[in-house]
Amino acid sequence: MKLSIFTPTHNPTYLxxxxxxxxxxDYDEWCIVVNSGVTTxxxxxxxxxxxxxxxxxxxxxxxxxxxIGAIKNFxxxxxTGDILMEVDHDDLLLPQACSMVxxxxxxxxxxxxxxxxxxxxxxxxxxxxxGKAISPPKYDVKFGWEYETVATDFGTFDVPLTPPxxxxxxxxxxxxxxxxxxxxATTYRELGGHxxxxxxxxDQELVMRTYLHTIMAQIRKPLYLYxxxxxxxxxxxxxxxxxxxRTLELYHQYxxxxxxxxCELNGLKVVDLGSGKxxxxxxxxxxxxxxxxxxxTWPAKESGVGCFLANDIFEHLHDRMFTIRELYRCLAHGGxxxxxxxxxxxxxxxxxxTHVSAWVPETFRYFTDTERAKWIGTPVRFQELYRSxxxxxxxxxxxxxxxxxxxxxxxxxxxxxI
Numbered sequence: 001m002k003l004s005i006f007t008p009t010h011n012p013t014y015l016x017x018x019x020x021x022x023x024x025x026d027y028d029e030w031c032i033v034v035n036s037g038v039t040t041x042x043x044x045x046x047x048x049x050x051x052x053x054x055x056x057x058x059x060x061x062x063x064x065x066x067x068i069g070a071i072k073n074f075x076x077x078x079x080t081g082d083i084l085m086e087v088d089h090d091d092l093l094l095p096q097a098c099s100m101v102x103x104x105x106x107x108x109x110x111x112x113x114x115x116x117x118x119x120x121x122x123x124x125x126x127x128x129x130x131g132k133a134i135s136p137p138k139y140d141v142k143f144g145w146e147y148e149t150v151a152t153d154f155g156t157f158d159v160p161l162t163p164p165x166x167x168x169x170x171x172x173x174x175x176x177x178x179x180x181x182x183x184x185a186t187t188y189r190e191l192g193g194h195x196x197x198x199x200x201x202x203d204q205e206l207v208m209r210t211y212l213h214t215i216m217a218q219i220r221k222p223l224y225l226y227x228x229x230x231x232x233x234x235x236x237x238x239x240x241x242x243x244x245x246r247t248l249e250l251y252h253q254y255x256x257x258x259x260x261x262x263c264e265l266n267g268l269k270v271v272d273l274g275s276g277k278x279x280x281x282x283x284x285x286x287x288x289x290x291x292x293x294x295x296x297t298w299p300a301k302e303s304g305v306g307c308f309l310a311n312d313i314f315e316h317l318h319d320r321m322f323t324i325r326e327l328y329r330c331l332a333h334g335g336x337x338x339x340x341x342x343x344x345x346x347x348x349x350x351x352x353x354t355h356v357s358a359w360v361p362e363t364f365r366y367f368t369d370t371e372r373a374k375w376i377g378t379p380v381r382f383q384e385l386y387r388s389x390x391x392x393x394x395x396x397x398x399x400x401x402x403x404x405x406x407x408x409x410x411x412x413x414x415x416x417x418i
Contacts (some may be wrong), residue, residue: 004081010036070196112187112214115177124147163413166259268306275311333407
């Protein structure tokens, strides 16, 4: 299989170091796309001491949008390989990265995307690969991070182990598949590639679409070194706050679809609780109108459900503890309930005479937070993925909660408080 590496650059300061890291790698093409005043001649002069005939330097067209998503899409589309590997202009590949990627794509035809573990580093001097490299501060272990110390030709690093690919990792940039990232070329084209409208989080958005479209695989070995320095996007003034906000927006846009995809891959039911006669498309409906009494034992085997949609139903059920126990019993480890419940602190909770139980924003913490759960001896464990509520001063308000069932199995990424 032919492997193409694509690298856009607007600032080639570290590009020679990347070129050094390509020595001995089994790749077929390196497409370098220049923009923002950098010329093809600049790159050829910079890389002249290492020039390789597999390298192509291409100028980004001046009459098209210059958002990073558009530039990456152009770079990938300029490649001719069967595999498209994205490598940033300031990073490094570790030995055997390309050969391992080629081998796995060849051995597993069902896989359309591949990622690896990724070490992070900072150089203490100079842009070249032979400076002294150190690891940046570690991520907080309470969010599920584990580390492995790895010795490389560039130094010894504490490498964060990328969380397993699942809906709650791919939909949050902090836990999503890190570099290296490689797509089967046919998969990339079917997806339409990087979204040309994205200036930030372009990789994140493409990873979520990739999860919905193909089988994603991981190499549990660091094959990539990510350089930390002050010129990166998240280091710019106010940019980190924008990234955090946009990440949450993308989470809401994709999380339910990704959870349904996970259920499909794992053969699990998806259920719309209180659906009436017409459940949401793709869901099985459980409701008194479909002859399911949710005040009685629910019609699913233990751990047989991967997703519950629960909009405006909990308040119609008599026993809150029974409701939560049945949710937990039915959900598989990693299964999620997406709920929207009238807030009993507002008229929405009680104005409807068919409402028989009270739910407020704090109610859900008794099943996700040890400090609350200890007072009721809760028989369940959920990870809170998201919780918010309308302003209680509003006449009508709702609480919104996404909670993941914690049973035996791989630890999901993110904070677990119970």
